Amino acid sequence: MAHELTWQIVRVLLYVVGLIAFAAFNAAYLSLLERKIPAWFQLRYGPKEVGPWGLLQPVADGVKLLTKQLLVQAESDVLLFKLAPVMVVVPAIMCLALIPFSEVLWARNINVGLLALFSFSAIHVLGTMLGGWSSYNKYASIAAARVVAQNIAYEIPLLLVMVTFVMVTHSMNLFDIVQQQAGGFWHWYLLRVQASPLMPVAFVIFFICMLAEANRAPFDMFEAESELVAGAFTEYSGMGFGLFFIAEYANVLVSCSLATVLFLGGWQCPFGLLPGLHWFLIKMYALCFVVIWVRWSFPRTQFYGLLNLSWKFLIPVAFLHLVLTAVMLKLF
Amino acid sequence: MALESLLKQLAAVALCGPAEAGATATSHAARGSDAEVTVAPGRVVEAVQLLDAAGFMVEAITGVDWLAEQQMEVVYDFTLVATGERVVVRTRVPRAQPEVPTISRIYPGADWHEREAHDFFGIVFMGHPNLHPLLLPEDADFHPLRKDFGA
């Protein structure tokens, strides 16, 4: 018994360290990719001085952020100001703990994994809002208000699509969902049109909503550089800003991992042959590429355009999908 | 021609002024304008109202400091976008007390041009809503384009 307990504790600690390292490493190198990929689109090189192919650039950025003075304004609410970055990073890493990377590589296998994941991911909204509000800066408070409105608007179609999804899979356990997609890529939920003809549409809605939740362009209203300088993060310097930065990429990572697990078959091979961690990583990074690609291709929407898209378009389509799936389930 | 009738109306306004007042047609190629009108300062608003009714656009308001004659001149440039015709309205005020009524109620665009003329010359545009410095610093009390400005 004691042996079992010790092993469990060690395992948990290993996973905690491993996940934080994974999130931080990915955040660092996604930020490099974020600069190299648009450079490729824009006929230029991107960072290439620091290390071969710019590979040490994130290290340089990290060192720069760590060596900056952490300024806190006297009039700002100091406790909330310091708490906000933490509140944004921690939920992202907690979500990573729930995702099964491969058959053997997962931190926690909860029966209501999907529900827990969405509950955790909602906390980062609060963190961003507090960051903006406690900064005692007009730009930051406008940005904070925008973040809340945007995130509320995009939670709804996301959860509607997820409710429909759970109706089809009969399970909220992420491990089981991936097992259900074994075989070949025709078993993936993306293409399960026999369950609901609008499944691919559901994937697109899911993807758009995850982009909006992660505050990525074209939904990066709160960070609209040319309007609000740096949005909710205006007053943050040094590692405070760095934590928000890591959180953004960690959120992107969580979104892409979740999309992979739910719709693209997780660690399953497209042809049913060699399943494993490598497939998961390939699919996840392909989705990350699409996220970066979308960011650098589109201008920013207006704020009401963004909300209109959600309330007037995505929610009706998600409802339609829900009803259609229910009908299909009843009939077949 | 619309310009000729306008010129007659402007001439009527100009006649109620000093001896050098008048309205003449000029050569566009030589002077850059089709008509020049010199009016007394008090009649500027009337002349500009005629131009507004005829559909002209205010292009520029220039101040000039004639030190030798102890006068300041304000030159208004107007353009008719439909035809490209230009009319120039000139007025002279004594250098010691340069006051001209504002035309910013007729043309809101003249607001900034008049503020600039005030900045550079100290010409006071009576009735202007906000004659604070536009290009010079807020606390500037000097007028750089005056000929006796010694900075």
Add this chain to the structure above:
Amino acid sequence: MSTTAQSLHEEMFVLNLGPQHPATHGVLRIKLMMDGEYIADAESVIGYGHRMQEKMGENRTYAKFLPNTGRMDYVAAMFNTHGYVCAVEKLAGLRVPERAEYIRVITAELNRVASHLLWLGAFLIDLGGFTPLLYTFDDREQILDLLEGLTGTRLTYCYYRFGGVCNDVDDAFLAGSRQFVARMRARMPMYHALITKNIIFRKRCEEIGPITAEQCRKYGATGPVIRGSGVAYDVRKAEPYGAYPQLDFNVPVYPQGDCLARYMVRLDEIVESLRLVEQALDRLPGGPVMAEKVPRLLKPPKGDCYFNVESARGSFGVRLFSDGTDKAYRLKLRSPCFSNLSLFRECSRGMLLADALALLGSLDLIIPDIDR
């Protein structure tokens, strides 16, 4: 912050846009009275870059002031120099040889294309799309290289002289210009496919920032601003100068008056400028590039005149007063951006901040041109 949280009734607050701000192209400060996300009032504060160019015009001989003209609107510097040079030529009675007039047209229209390309990239950045800037700058580099080979500078040209141009064009410039015209024509469909047909861009520009023709008239707004509001006023057609009367080109006009209309006007103007360059290259006559017997120290006779040219941003005018000496008595520089910005206050009332920034971007302002 905590007191405003407690008082629940709405308050307007003052938001400062600038003077250091990514979206104001230059040092411009706009004091916004905000009612939540809506603008109640917008007062522009200019003068941060004021150098008193007009006084410099009085303290220097006519020739010594020439370099200053390129430094006001540095993105479209040829036009400012053109206006000044033509005003002095008018007073002094100098006749410019034909070859020089055609060369002036070629360089001015190339400069117009470069200016519009820079505007396009900057406008898209204001709206949040970063990538088109790199494409427009790639095209612009071709023009800058051509003009650098001809004039020696990339941006603040001082190429025109009283009575002609400084030096003749060479074969490399002529061949390069033709190549550029062909290349740019092939690139225009790409820009339309990438930007004009992008639904997010259209949502940000269509019916946003309406400016009526009457507002343009009252404020003196010219250039793409007035042509985007349905009025076909172009100085090159209304008061033709230089070699323009012999060349065939259209003036693009769009009646809607929104940001998209101004955008389309500028994109169409690029196409028209390419046509003009091509025609001027085809018809380039031989001969001298400088008038004969231009005195070294120019002393135009006493008098005053006005000359305006169609700059990339609007009607750039010069009112020149000469007293017979070698220095101007009074030099008034009529900046197109000055009048274009003055209508921002009235037009931005009741708009959302993001829309007001789209409007500001579509006015194509260069602040040093406003401040002089």
